[in-house]
Every structure is written in C-alpha cells, then in structure tokens.
Amino acid sequence: MSYSATDMIFDSEGYHQDFLIDLYEKLLKPRLVEEKMLILLRQGKVSKWFSGIGQEAIAVGVTSILQEDEYILPMHRNLGVFTTRNVPLHRLFSQWQGKINGFTKGRDRSFHFGTHEYKIIGMISHLGPQLGVADGIALAHKLQNEKKLTAVFSGEGGTSEGDFHEALNIAAVWDLPVLFCIENNAYGLSTPTSEQYRCEHLADRAKGYGMESHIIDGNNILEIHQKLSNIANDVRENPRPVLIEFKTFRMRGHEEASGTAYVPDEDLAHWRERDPIVRFEQHLLDRGILNWDWAEHIKCKIKQEIEAHLAIASEDRLPEFDETIELNDVFKVTENQYFEISGEISEIRFIDAISDALRLSMRKHPNLVLMGQDIAEYGGVFKITKGFVEEFGKDRVRNTPICESGIIEVAAGLSIKGMKAVVEMQFADFVSSGFNPIVNYLAKFHYRWGQNADVVIRMPCGAGVGAGPFHSQSNESWFTKVPGLKVVYPSNPVDAKALLIAAINDPNPVLYFEHKALYRTQRQEVPFDYYTTEIGKASLLKEGTILTIISYGAALQEALKIIEEEKIDYIDVLDLRTLQPLDTISIFASARKTGKVIILTEDSLFGSIASEISAQITENCFEFLDAPVIRVGSLETPIPFASILETNYLPYQRFREKLKELIEY
Structure with missing residues (x-):
C-alpha cells in the first residue's frame, strides 16, 4: 500500500x-x-x-x-x-x-x-x-x-x-x-x-x-x-x-x-x-x-x-560507584521464609517430592501459574503435574505451544503484574531455545530498573538414562556465570521439596535443576507439610578429617555409593544444593579442615562449576592444602546414547580412581 x-x-x-x-x-x-x-x-x-x-x-x-x-x-x-x-x-x-x-x-x-x-x-x-x-x-x-x-x-x-x-x-x-x-x-x-x-x-x-x-x-x-x-x-x-x-x-x-x-x-x-x-x-x-x-x-x-x-x-x-549497592541490586532483597519441618513423614520418591512442592505451592499462592508442554491433562512427560488440572483448573495449569522463548517471556509479563510463574522445560536441553530471555531479560530485570522476575524454570536434566545428546545434558554452567540468576540443584527428596518451595517463594529468577535419574531411584522420608530450606546453603552430609568431597545432584549420590563400596570413612561430603549463590563459607571451611578436596560433577570440566570451585579454593585456602584440588567430570564430548558409551562418558569410574589417589597423596 x-x-x-x-x-x-x-x-x-x-x-x-x-x-x-x-x-x-x-x-x-x-x-x-x-x-x-x-x-x-x-x-x-x-x-x-x-x-x-x-x-x-x-x-x-x-x-x-x-x-x-x-x-x-x-x-x-x-x-x-x-x-x-x-x-x-x-x-x-x-x-x-x-x-x-x-x-x-x-x-x-x-x-x-x-x-x-x-x-x-x-x-x-x-x-x-x-x-x-x-x-x-x-x-x-x-x-x-x-x-x-x-x-x-x-x-x-x-x-x-x-x-x-x-x-x-x-x-x-x-x-x-x-x-x-x-x-x-x-x-x-x-x-x-x-x-x-x-x-x-x-x-x-x-x-x-x-x-x-x-x-x-x-x-x-x-x-x-x-x-x-x-x-x-x-x-x-x-x-x-x-x-x-x-x-x-x-x-x-x-x-x-x-x-x-x-x-x-x-x-x-x-x-x-x-x-x-x-x-x-x-x-x-x-x-x-x-x-x-x-x-x-x-x-x-x-x-x-x-x-x-x-x-x-x-x-x-x-551515579557514584558503591560496590555493595551494585551487588545488592542484582537481586530483589527478600527475607528468607523458614517453614520448619514438622508433622507427618512418609517415604516418597524424588519425583513425588517435586510434585508435592508444586501442589502445596499452588495452594499457598493463588497467583501462581504453571506453564509447560503437556503439563495439563497429560501431567507432563514425567507425570509430575498429573491431577493438577482437576484441582487447580486449566487457567493455572497451562499447556503451552512448543515455544520456550515465548513462554519464558510470558512468565516475565506475569511477574510484572504481581503474579508468580513456574515454567517447565520438558527437558533442560530445550532451554537453549529460550536462552535469550533468561540471560538478557530475567537476569537483568532487577538490576536495570528494580523490577523483579518472580519466575522458576524447572530443568529436568542429566545423563544415565540412555536418552542421548539432546535429552541428557548437564547444562547448569550455562547459567551460573550470569549475574541475576539463582541456580538450585538438589540431590535428595527432602531437599528437592524444600528447595522448590523456597525457589517459588523467592521473588527472583531461579533455575531449578532436577536430575531425571533421581526421579524414581531416590526414596526418602519426607515431611508431609509445607517447609523450606534456605537457597544458598550447602549441606554437610558426612563429616571427617582426611579429605573433602564436593558435589551435587545425581553425582553426589554416586559419590556416596562409591565411598560406601570402597569403605572410605572420616571424610567430609558437602552437598552444594545451590550453585548460585554458592556457599563458599562451607566450602572453604571444609577445605581448610581436611586439606584435600575432590570435586565431582556430571558436567564436563571446562568452564564448569567444578572449575570455579577449584579456583576459589586455590585462591582462598592455598596455605591449608596438602594436595592439588582434584576435579572429576564427564568427557569433553556430547552425551552418547549407547549404554557402554554413556557409562564411560560419565565420570564415576574416574572418580573412584582419583579418590584413591588423593587419599594416598
């Protein structure tokens, strides 16, 4: 015209x-x-x-x-x-x-x-x-x-x-x-x-x-x-x-x-x-x-x-530069809400703990909306939201088109209007299609003009289930580098429930990684009621003096199996639980106490959170170390499908060997 x-x-x-x-x-x-x-x-x-x-x-x-x-x-x-x-x-x-x-x-x-x-x-x-x-x-x-x-x-x-x-x-x-x-x-x-x-x-x-x-x-x-x-x-x-x-x-x-x-x-x-x-x-x-x-x-x-x-x-x-003010404005400051563990306890699976956290959060927050592919009547590919539509309705449990970027942006818009959103990536690998709004929009929201992004992105991730290169990645390190994002990665059902509830309560953007291999293999006695664990605090699962193991997610569970099989005792086992913010206080305290540290991640090593932790320990605890900090991760290849290839891609046999070497160092 x-x-x-x-x-x-x-x-x-x-x-x-x-x-x-x-x-x-x-x-x-x-x-x-x-x-x-x-x-x-x-x-x-x-x-x-x-x-x-x-x-x-x-x-x-x-x-x-x-x-x-x-x-x-x-x-x-x-x-x-x-x-x-x-x-x-x-x-x-x-x-x-x-x-x-x-x-x-x-x-x-x-x-x-x-x-x-x-x-x-x-x-x-x-x-x-x-x-x-x-x-x-x-x-x-x-x-x-x-x-x-x-x-x-x-x-x-x-x-x-x-x-x-x-x-x-x-x-x-x-x-x-x-x-x-x-x-x-x-x-x-x-x-x-x-x-x-x-x-x-x-x-x-x-x-x-x-x-x-x-x-x-x-x-x-x-x-x-x-x-x-x-x-x-x-x-x-x-x-x-x-x-x-x-x-x-x-x-x-x-x-x-x-x-x-x-x-x-x-x-x-x-x-x-x-x-x-x-x-x-x-x-x-x-x-x-x-x-x-x-x-x-x-x-x-x-x-x-x-x-x-x-x-x-x-x-x-x-403006005058004040480092404290600049750092404090990256996130919306919020008081940690503690809900003590109490009441009935029942043994449930990791996947059930996540479902419980979502259900209880939906009841507590009427302004919370769940969005994701196939999450409504179908209940999601892992059935975590099965039955949610019947209780909460399709307005709040929303099937989405296959458009990861657009749905993350919708979540940002809901936050502007004072609502909360949980977005499920069907697989964490697919977040690459929504990378831009996460790292350039959600992450910079509050620092730029004071608007928080009350958004949780659930990330079913990880190898060990024969799902191949596009459904198995450990891509947490894509986001730990970005100021303005919180990254949570639990290893057990008790923490999975508590940390997801805490993430939903947090008014800042949180990427919540949930390893698929843990869904139906990890069982634990989990409180029935609503409770939280503070984001940014590691958990010392075992305590000793001869060395420190630092890990998270499914890799943490593999580490526990190996030290039990090898009958290794008197060690610190630190479950990070949160990768950003990182609990450096607990990390440094353990490193200074034992003098030997091995870090295990399912991610490949180059540019990983394991590399960052190793660097920070070396910079801050060097005089206390009795051996080099050891990092163990998966091979620097895409994740293979065939079982024999995937088993050897994963780091666990190499971890077993490196652990023995470090003890004897």
Whole structure:
C-alpha cells in the first residue's frame, strides 16, 4: 500500500476542538524534544539517539487510546509514548545522560527501562522478547478478570525474529488481549523491506495465526485514533490479539551515526510531504481550529518546558560507584521464609517430592501459574503435574505451544503484574531455545530498573538414562556465570521439596535443576507439610578429617555409593544444593579442615562449576592444602546414547580412581 500526500485525509468531524488542539500538542512535544536532543547529541551531552521523526503519530495515537492503567511496551523510537503518558521530561533527560534520577540509576541508556508509575515497560536491544512479555501482562489481565488490553511495538525488522512468531502464536491460542503494533518504516537499519520479507503486507502474517489484522496510515493521527479506539474497545470486551501494521517512514538514520545515504532522495522527498505533524497542523489551520499565533504559542510553551527540565536535569548528579549497592541490586532483597519441618513423614520418591512442592505451592499462592508442554491433562512427560488440572483448573495449569522463548517471556509479563510463574522445560536441553530471555531479560530485570522476575524454570536434566545428546545434558554452567540468576540443584527428596518451595517463594529468577535419574531411584522420608530450606546453603552430609568431597545432584549420590563400596570413612561430603549463590563459607571451611578436596560433577570440566570451585579454593585456602584440588567430570564430548558409551562418558569410574589417589597423596 502506497500513500501520497494528497490522499492523507483527516476526518475531524465529531472531535471537540479542545481534543484536537491537545492531540496537536501531544504530536509536537516528542518532535521538539527530539530536535533538542539532536543538538545535545552533537554537543556530546547524550551518547546515542534513535530518531522517531516522521513516526510520532503512531506512538502518540496508540498511547492516546489506552487507559492510564493499561501497559504499553514501546521501542527505542517511541518517545511519544513517554511524553503522552506525561513522564517528567527531566527524568527522561537524566535517563539519557546516565544520571541518578533517571529510571535505571545510570545502569542502562535510551529507553531500556520500565516504570510501573506510568505503566510503560521498555525494550531490550534484542527487540523480540518484549512481545512475549506483553502476552504475559495480557494473560494476567485475563486471569485477574480485568477488562484491559496491552499494546506492544515492533519494527518491521523485528517481525523476522522467532520471538515475534512465538508471541503471536501464544496470544492467538490463548485469546490474549494484545495489540501488536508494527511500525513498518521501510528499513531495518539499512536493509529495505524487499530483503526482509516476501509477503505484500506484514498484516497478512496474522492469517497464519488465525488473528485479526489491520493496516493503518501511520502518519495520520486521526485515522490511528479513530480505528484503534474502536478496536481497543472491542478487544476489552472480547479478548483477543490484533495485529496492526502502521505504514510509515523513518526520516533519519537507524541511529544518528548511521545516516540515510542508502535512502533514495525521492523517497525522502515523498515522505517529507507526509510529515504527520506538518500535515495535521495544516488541517487544523484550514479548519480554523488553529491559527499561526496559537501554534507558535504552543511551540514556545513546549520549548520553555524542555529548557526548564533540562535545567533540572543539569543539576542532577552522576551515579557514584558503591560496590555493595551494585551487588545488592542484582537481586530483589527478600527475607528468607523458614517453614520448619514438622508433622507427618512418609517415604516418597524424588519425583513425588517435586510434585508435592508444586501442589502445596499452588495452594499457598493463588497467583501462581504453571506453564509447560503437556503439563495439563497429560501431567507432563514425567507425570509430575498429573491431577493438577482437576484441582487447580486449566487457567493455572497451562499447556503451552512448543515455544520456550515465548513462554519464558510470558512468565516475565506475569511477574510484572504481581503474579508468580513456574515454567517447565520438558527437558533442560530445550532451554537453549529460550536462552535469550533468561540471560538478557530475567537476569537483568532487577538490576536495570528494580523490577523483579518472580519466575522458576524447572530443568529436568542429566545423563544415565540412555536418552542421548539432546535429552541428557548437564547444562547448569550455562547459567551460573550470569549475574541475576539463582541456580538450585538438589540431590535428595527432602531437599528437592524444600528447595522448590523456597525457589517459588523467592521473588527472583531461579533455575531449578532436577536430575531425571533421581526421579524414581531416590526414596526418602519426607515431611508431609509445607517447609523450606534456605537457597544458598550447602549441606554437610558426612563429616571427617582426611579429605573433602564436593558435589551435587545425581553425582553426589554416586559419590556416596562409591565411598560406601570402597569403605572410605572420616571424610567430609558437602552437598552444594545451590550453585548460585554458592556457599563458599562451607566450602572453604571444609577445605581448610581436611586439606584435600575432590570435586565431582556430571558436567564436563571446562568452564564448569567444578572449575570455579577449584579456583576459589586455590585462591582462598592455598596455605591449608596438602594436595592439588582434584576435579572429576564427564568427557569433553556430547552425551552418547549407547549404554557402554554413556557409562564411560560419565565420570564415576574416574572418580573412584582419583579418590584413591588423593587419599594416598
């Protein structure tokens, strides 16, 4: 669909004059702010700028039709969202200059922030994840019986990302009230749309998801307002996703350094004639709603506001580095809730302990939602949630499409709305498909702008069951390196139940690893009631003086078997239970006491948690050591399927040999 300047018709009938003037002011404000920012950019007072000149009508129009308590998830070219929501300009200026009164305390720049006060959730540079987050916020609206919708932005380039398609599919399957707003501005940085997709209109992509879609002139503020007002009102009453393609054009570079040399001059000239502000201003002048003097008065008033707020921001201070504050802001601080072990005890399996923890947590937290592939009526591939639908209903026990990334983003959106989520990876290996939102969204949430991610991701993991390279990995070390994530890995049923309950209570993102080989092999007397164990505390299972074994998960159980078979006594056996945060106090205390340490992991050694522990012991306990710290792990190969190959891939025979060598050292 192409547009000319002459077919840009404004239908202002039915609008009050005051409303039209207000809309004109809302369009002007982001343009004038941006013109000032471009000056400051050249002066070196802001570091980067993503221009929205020529696209203001979309951000202003979408925001204008939303209710004040409805969330909007903009991109970095949507300044009009922030100004239309009346975010104080001095706070935006401080944000862009990395000052303390910005929204991220200098920790992030541009529009990479959120604010509950103004119901705006900013994007991250990876673009796509916010689409699934919008799904999560919309799902929370549905579950909380609120007639609300959520609006989320993407550029035409972002529609090529998998997150876009996962988010649309989830929203369609679950009838989520989301307006997916595509700003089709012709170029992704310098790549034209002809090299990005083959469909005639991006709105056509909705057909594949059974979704409604519309094409709107993104430079016509009244067309945007009129059409979206009707759509939004209907979506609030009849929840469903709607895809909106706004045809527009980016008049400046992707960011200022990139320029527009790749754009033909005739295209720039064509779209310059369709400037959304100039054309709307002319319409108001032609109708007698506005005159030149009043237009100049409005511009002068906005410019004065900009200068006044720049003066406020100039007095704001830059952040001062305080290591304690920086480290403490990675996670939401929470008091550990202790629920003592008491009441009836029964012998159950590891898998039953996990199921108990989930069931009791669902009863305790009415705002908790379980999501995963096949977890509803089928009960999950391991039957851990069997019978949950009958007790808690399908709203809270949700089968998901096969879209790990999108569902993790939904969980983040639920957290924004004050809910809790547990996401089951059918196998821990599949988390690679959801890696980006975990390490770049959930992990950085609280540090960036103070929003916690109340999300637990269950990770059925591990070898020893003949499942081969794609269902057997020990991939915990992928995440222990990432600040902002907690990693829990129990070895027995008592801890499995307590630590999962603790993880669900924790308002921060937790990856909960559960080794499949333990599911039906480990039995223990487990308290029937609700109880917890503190995350970040190791457990000393055996105590002695001749050496220390450090391990976790199924490897810990194998270590216990080997020392029993070899009749080795008088040793410390430390079950880590939590890999991040790591209980270095207990690790160092044991290493200093025995002087000999062997670390066993099912993971391969290079870059593993075993390597990190070894390095920390060497740095902090060197003078107490009587032997080198020994690490034992699986082979540096993918995990083989055949039993004889898998047995020799695993580290346990090598551990037996190394253990004897260390005792005799």
